[in-house]
Amino acid sequence: MWGCYNNNVGATKVDFKNFVRDIKSCIGDYDAQMFIENLIRKKGTCSSFYFDFQLDEKNRLAAVFWADVISIKNYLLFGEVLSTGATYGTNTYDMLFVPFTKVDHHKRCISFGAALLAGEGLECYTWLFNTFLEAMGGHHQSSSS
Known part of the structure; x- marks a missing residue:
């Protein structure tokens, strides 16, 4: 299927490989900067959008956290218990992806x-959890009796 022209897609596997090569060539070493600039634009269009980031000693992206207005509202409504865990080796940059999630009362994630x-x-996770709490307005959720 991929070796020949696909009528539904209009491109071959080689076309996609060339496109990826061209994108990588254009972006170069600016991918992290582009990511942060995108978060800055999101913050500019929605003041409730939250993000923060840290750079390492070589001025490379070391940590970034983001939460949109719905995520923050979800935390205020359902954040008495949350789950988090890091994924390993799942991206090109050897960075851990750490989602903060929960199942709500309708059993939806x-x-x-x-x-x-x-x-x-410890330093990475200390920054992350402090940043998470800052994003959530400093609210520590606790179960009420």
Whole structure:
């Protein structure tokens, strides 16, 4: 199927490989900068959008956290218990993807925010959890009796 022209897609596998090559050539080493600029634009269009990031000693992206207005609202409504866990080796940049999620009262998965981390040390997670709480307005959720 991929070796020949596909009427539904209008491109071959080679066309896609060439496109990816051209994009990588154009972006170069600016992919992290483009990602942060995109988050800045989102913040400019929605003041409730939250993000923060850190750079390492070589001025590379070391950590980034983001949460949109719905994620923050979800936390305020359902955040008494949340789940988080890092994925390993799932992207080109060797960064951990760390989603903050929960299942709501309708048994739907909801998101409270997400992060990318360059490491798993105590310092990385301390930054992440402090940033998460800042994004949520400093609210520590607790179950009420």
